[in-house]
Amino acid sequence: NKGKFYLPSSNGPFKCLTRRDFVRATAVLAGAGALSTFNGLPVFAKANMDELMEMFSKSNIDWKQASGTELVVGGLQHPWFEKHSPFLDSFTELTGITVKQEIQSDTEYVTEVPVKLGGGSTTPDVYMVWALGQSVAAGWLEPLDGYYNDPNLTDLSWYDLGDVFNSAKAFPVWAADKVTYGMSVTAEAETLFTNKTMFDKAGLAIPKTMNELYDAAVALNTGDQAGIVLRGKAAGDAVTWPGGGFIFSYGGAIVDANGEIAFDSPEAMEAIDMYGKICRDGGPIGIGSYHWFECLTEFMEGRSAMGLDSSNFATDFANPEKSKVADTAVYGAMPSAPGKSNAKPNMWHWMIGMNAKSAQKTAAWLFMQWVTSPPTSLMTSSLGLATTRKSAWSSGDFTAAFGDQAAEASLSNLSNADGDLFKYAWFHPEAGAILDQVAIALNSSISGENVEKVVKKAADKARKAIS
Structure with missing residues (x-):
């Protein structure tokens, strides 16, 4: 048709x-x-x-x-x-x-x-x-x-x-x-996008696991290009969306089914730690201030080898009138966490x-x-x-x-995403206060701060906000 x-x-x-x-x-x-x-x-x-x-x-x-x-x-x-x-x-x-x-x-x-x-x-x-x-x-x-x-x-x-x-x-x-x-x-769902030309030149395969994602981001992070672009801005409407997909994929939650704060679980902290490492070691200078627009622009201009963000970016990437990667952008499943068969992308x-x-x-x-x-x-x-x-x-x-x-x-x-995990957090009556604290934890991880310490502090503040 x-x-x-x-x-x-x-x-x-x-x-x-x-x-x-x-x-x-x-x-x-x-x-x-x-x-x-x-x-x-x-x-x-x-x-x-x-x-x-x-x-x-x-x-x-x-x-x-x-x-x-x-x-x-x-x-x-x-x-x-x-x-x-x-x-x-x-x-x-x-x-x-x-x-x-x-x-x-x-x-x-x-x-x-x-x-x-x-x-x-x-x-x-x-x-x-x-x-x-x-x-x-x-x-x-x-x-x-x-x-x-x-x-x-x-x-x-x-x-x-x-x-x-x-x-x-x-x-x-x-x-x-x-x-x-x-x-x-x-x-829309959290989707991996990659620059095939950059991957082919480096002789690398498209990552399927979080460890492979980290290794590829580091290997492709050169003076001329970033290995990966991800949101890093410490705002509830910024880093929390892709970061949430990491937390869900590692088996964690931001808010659980009972409405309780859950992003200080061991699984969630492992995810927040990995998110920070990937951004810090594989991302561009200043990634801690990136929102979705910067991620879209950096990849579309051919300045990054890959990213993880909204599937809706595809229409911009595919438009040759404004994109330099229209012929080389390749999309894939969100990489899975250790011990997991599939990721749980945010949606x-x-x-x-x-x-x-x-x-x-x-x-x-x-x-x-x-x-x-x-x-x-x-x-x-x-x-x-x-x-x-x-x-x-x-x-x-x-x-x-x-x-x-x-x-x-x-x-x-979209089929691998868990809509309930999203709704527990983003549809909570105090979602703004909760997600702001998750954003602070993720941004602090990008900066290299002690993850356990910053996550515990952020979770305590979130609990006070909803009590």
Whole structure:
């Protein structure tokens, strides 16, 4: 199916549109001056508007029931915004709802949005949820089960929840009350990425174990290049995510199933020690201040032999217009810890939620349903977005944009990930305070401090924060 674009029909097989159809339609629109672009990418939804609208018309939903509404959607700079934004005109045509986007940097977003929501602001109506536990405990999120089950708002047969990854469906469900408070919009897992040219030149194999990862990072760390790039910044939204994958892979936890602090166990301390050694001996100068952006940039510029971070980096690495490693990046499973058959990579589904104070809840739900629907997911996946739908991941357009090998490695790491270990920590009501202490411990390990001492101190502070 490579080279073809698929839109699902609710009453039969997929309708197949060839690239020739797209080129022909695109040429007509371009000639009329009607074809817009986003980050240099053609907006294929414009070329395929009639077909897209037909697919939505197959649903048993009155898409115009909130026509005339303006909706505010808030979030941080992220591929999810980048990939769905080109299709917002089709959403407005379908529903009569206009969308105003409020996009901020990571730091601005996680700092300012809680203040707005905590102050009772009615906007954003829909927002990217970074801390489910905090949002649920504070009452900022509207429960969604009633919207799913309202036939006036949702056509469950057409929406097809069976097409959504199980982990994506379970992610927004709050364990304490089994209520769904959000919708997953992306799927990503901690994934190894390597520069094949550098490995071949050094005569090294792609590492499969943590010890091999350390040895390769040290061997490839020269004056001209780093052996590895990893996040090192001592912030709860930085080093803790890849570091968490190390802790889980060694058999540890950050928070256990009973809600107790657990990152000072022997297994977790061994993982934190190894993370620090790899960064310290195989990473670039200044790695202790690295966030995800520095890791992305260093590898993409060909200044590092490998890294471990989000599988979603693959779309940037594969883009020859901005990447120097488009032809040499190779992806793999996260290396396993000693005595373990498989790693337990960290994982993440970005979620969107509805502001409980929103005055536009019907419009908000229609947007949330539209942006996660089978047709929109296939459209955004054709631009390389790793959505939560199986049909999108299996489409030829997604693998062409994301990369066959990258998609295979990402799915492997997603299947090995333990979502519960992630949720115990990141969805804890005091996640911010806990993860900040984990970050301090990991950063201190990178600096070469005594791991047992710094971890015990950090864990004690985390326990006081949640007591």
